Amino acid sequence: MDSNRDADRWxxxxxxxxxxxxxxxxxxxxxxxxxxxxxxxxxxxxxxxLKILKDAGLVQDAAAGTRRIYRLNPVALAALRDQLDTYWRRALAGYADAVQAPAEED
Amino acid sequence: MDSNRDADRWxxxxxxxxxxxxxxxxxxxxxxxxxxxxxxxxxxxxxxxLKILKDAGLVQDAAAGTRRIYRLNPVALAALRDQLDTYWRRALAGYADAVQAPAEED
DNA sequence: ATTAACCGTTAGAATCCACTAACCGATCGG
DNA sequence: CCGATCGGTTAGTGGATTCTAACGGTTAAT
Known part of the structure; x- marks a missing residue:
C-alpha cells in the first residue's frame, strides 16, 4: 500500500x-x-x-563550492496540497449528507 | 515558536x-x-x-446511541492545505529568482 | 434488572525519533 | 602542500510514540 510512502511524506x-x-x-x-x-x-x-526532507522529495540540493544549497521542490508541495484538497472536497460532500441527520458538535 | 502547535497538526x-x-x-x-x-x-x-486527530481539530465526533460517529473537519483540512499552498507559491517565486541569479550567499 | 453492544481510558512493553558529539571527506585560499 | 571552512555520517542517549490487553462507563433491548 502506498499509504506508507505517503506517511513518510507527511x-x-x-x-x-x-x-x-x-x-x-x-x-x-x-x-x-x-x-x-x-x-x-x-x-x-x-x-x-534535510536528508529526511530530501528522501521525501520535498527539497532538492545543489553543490556550490564547499557549500550545498537547498531549495523546496514545488512539485512535491503541490502533490501534498492536492491530496489535502481532495480530502477537503470529499469532506464537504459528507457534510452535505450530514445536514439531513440530527445531532453534532462536542 | 508557535510552530509547535502547527507541528501537532501536521x-x-x-x-x-x-x-x-x-x-x-x-x-x-x-x-x-x-x-x-x-x-x-x-x-x-x-x-x-481518533483522539489525536480530534485534539488536532481534524475530526469531529457526535454521539449516536451506543456508537460515536466521526467525520472530517473541512475547515482544518483547508487550513493545512492553504499553508502548503503558500509554501508552494513562494517556492515558485524562489525558483524564478534562482533562474536569474545562479548563486545565493550572505 | 440483566444482558449485550459500543466506546474511551489506562498500564506497560516495544519501537521509533530527534538530538549532541565526534569523526571523515571534499573544496577553496595561502 | 597546509590549514580552514563546509557539510554528511555515525554512535549513543533520552524522550516520545504506537500498539495490545484489560478494565470501566454508557446506551439499548429483553
Missing amino acids: GALADGTRLAIVARLADGPLAVGKLAAGLPVSRSAVSQH | GALADGTRLAIVARLADGPLAVGKLAAGLPVSRSAVSQH
Missing part, C-alpha cells in the same frame, strides 16, 4: 524543526550553515532533517 | 494508520467500530488515533 512535515526549515526555504534557497544559524539546533541536526 | 497526519483513517472518513462519517474493521489494528488503537 511525516517529513510532522517535526517542528523540519517545518521551520521548510518555512525558511520558502523564502528562497539556502545553504546548510545559514539554515542552521537561524535554528535552535546544531548543524548536524539540520543536516539529518 | 504530526496528526504523519502516522500511516491515522492517514488511513482520514482517507476513510473522507468517504463519509463512520463509527469507530466500522473504522477499526477496515484497519489492521485494534479498536483501541483506532480510538487513540
Whole structure:
C-alpha cells in the first residue's frame, strides 16, 4: 500500500524543526550553515532533517563550492496540497449528507 | 515558536494508520467500530488515533446511541492545505529568482 | 434488572525519533 | 602542500510514540 510512502511524506512535515526549515526555504534557497544559524539546533541536526526532507522529495540540493544549497521542490508541495484538497472536497460532500441527520458538535 | 502547535497538526497526519483513517472518513462519517474493521489494528488503537486527530481539530465526533460517529473537519483540512499552498507559491517565486541569479550567499 | 453492544481510558512493553558529539571527506585560499 | 571552512555520517542517549490487553462507563433491548 502506498499509504506508507505517503506517511513518510507527511511525516517529513510532522517535526517542528523540519517545518521551520521548510518555512525558511520558502523564502528562497539556502545553504546548510545559514539554515542552521537561524535554528535552535546544531548543524548536524539540520543536516539529518534535510536528508529526511530530501528522501521525501520535498527539497532538492545543489553543490556550490564547499557549500550545498537547498531549495523546496514545488512539485512535491503541490502533490501534498492536492491530496489535502481532495480530502477537503470529499469532506464537504459528507457534510452535505450530514445536514439531513440530527445531532453534532462536542 | 508557535510552530509547535502547527507541528501537532501536521504530526496528526504523519502516522500511516491515522492517514488511513482520514482517507476513510473522507468517504463519509463512520463509527469507530466500522473504522477499526477496515484497519489492521485494534479498536483501541483506532480510538487513540481518533483522539489525536480530534485534539488536532481534524475530526469531529457526535454521539449516536451506543456508537460515536466521526467525520472530517473541512475547515482544518483547508487550513493545512492553504499553508502548503503558500509554501508552494513562494517556492515558485524562489525558483524564478534562482533562474536569474545562479548563486545565493550572505 | 440483566444482558449485550459500543466506546474511551489506562498500564506497560516495544519501537521509533530527534538530538549532541565526534569523526571523515571534499573544496577553496595561502 | 597546509590549514580552514563546509557539510554528511555515525554512535549513543533520552524522550516520545504506537500498539495490545484489560478494565470501566454508557446506551439499548429483553
